[in-house]
Amino acid sequence: MNDVVLLGKALADPTRVRVLAALLRTELCVCELADAMEMSQSTLSTHLQTLRQAGVLATERRHKWINYSIEQGARPAIEAVLTHYADALKADKRGQRDAERIVRRLAMREDGCCTLGFGQLDTRETP
Amino acid sequence: MNDVVLLGKALADPTRVRVLAALLRTELCVCELADAMEMSQSTLSTHLQTLRQAGVLATERRHKWINYSIEQGARPAIEAVLTHYADALKADKRGQRDAERIVRRLAMREDGCCTLGFGQLDTRETP
DNA sequence: GCTTCATATCTGGATACGACGATATGATGG
DNA sequence: CCATCATATCGTCGTATCCAGATATGAAGC
Numbered sequence: 001m002n003d004v005v006l007l008g009k010a011l012a013d014p015t016r017v018r019v020l021a022a023l024l025r026t027e028l029c030v031c032e033l034a035d036a037m038e039m040s041q042s043t044l045s046t047h048l049q050t051l052r053q054a055g056v057l058a059t060e061r062r063h064k065w066i067n068y069s070i071e072q073g074a075r076p077a078i079e080a081v082l083t084h085y086a087d088a089l090k091a092d093k094r095g096q097r098d099a100e101r102i103v104r105r106l107a108m109r110e111d112g113c114c115t116l117g118f119g120q121l122d123t124r125e126t127p
Numbered sequence: 128m129n130d131v132v133l134l135g136k137a138l139a140d141p142t143r144v145r146v147l148a149a150l151l152r153t154e155l156c157v158c159e160l161a162d163a164m165e166m167s168q169s170t171l172s173t174h175l176q177t178l179r180q181a182g183v184l185a186t187e188r189r190h191k192w193i194n195y196s197i198e199q200g201a202r203p204a205i206e207a208v209l210t211h212y213a214d215a216l217k218a219d220k221r222g223q224r225d226a227e228r229i230v231r232r233l234a235m236r237e238d239g240c241c242t243l244g245f246g247q248l249d250t251r252e253t254p
Numbered sequence: 255g256c257t258t259c260a261t262a263t264c265t266g267g268a269t270a271c272g273a274c275g276a277t278a279t280g281a282t283g284g
Numbered sequence: 285c286c287a288t289c290a291t292a293t294c295g296t297c298g299t300a301t302c303c304a305g306a307t308a309t310g311a312a313g314c
Contacts, residue, residue, distance in 0.1 A: 043304065168290085
């Protein structure tokens with residue numbers, strides 16, 4: 001019962017749905033999400049905590065960043081819901097913009113994370 | 128996107144989850160739900176409107192009562208979520224009590240609906 | 255140890271939500 | 285028509301949620 005309500009709350013906010021849609025495709029850190037969605041880091045962080053406490057997100061530290069991803073156990077339920085509304089989601093402009101920005105962001109990962117990663121030579125995957 | 132959020136809001140409140148769990152088993156009218164869940168009729172009615180506007184409930188007038196049921200199109204998504212948490216739902220005491228009271232209530236349908244249906248000879252199914 | 259940077263938490267103000275009594279609506283049946 | 289009964293809506297009040305700026309935590313790297 002309570003688990004269902006938590007999943008419901010996870011899905012009951014457009015920002016969180018955008019986060020889940022993005023993380024279904026690839027895991028991301030907070031600043032990448034905040035940047036792609038053009039919202040403050042604190043707002044995104046709070047939403048991510050909500051989702052984590054709802055049991056739908058997992059975290060893993062990777063070098064300086066904390067990557068968020070869909071918790072494996074919750075993936076079936078989330079995919080079931082989101083694919084059920086796949087058409088509506090594909091048609092959503094915010095989701096499209098998110099996806100574009102995320103792709104651009106991922107292409108820059110070798111230069112570091114976040115907006116001021118000039119000249120940092122360390123790559124994302126090799127600490 | 129918005130559809131997902133509406134489904135989320137539908138699931139984001141324990142009262143509404145109880146309603147959905149009950150309606151997955153059998154369609155019911157407002158007063159039966161209010162009685163089974165021991166909440167005021169106005170509260171239940173409001174939740175049912177929320178669920179209806181989220182596109183997950185259908186209504187059908189039957190004699191003097193309005194029966195609420197799961198909208199066919201939304202049934203797969205709802206069943207997917209609720210069966211995913213079937214164990215937690217079965218263990219929930221409120222859900223159990225709801226089910227018991229509903230069964231008792233349904234057995235009384237021939238005597239009419241609601242708490243003061245003494246002596247009404249009309250049955251529920253044959254107006 | 256001291257910076258730096260990514261993330262988390264606190265703060266406050268605006269908005270939304272949940273419960274319920276009181277009241278309105280609208281179909282039913284005499 | 286008028287009364288009755290099931291359901292819907294309104295008004296209110298307390299609580300929860302959302303957002304973003306300010307601040308705190310805590311790992312990384314010199």
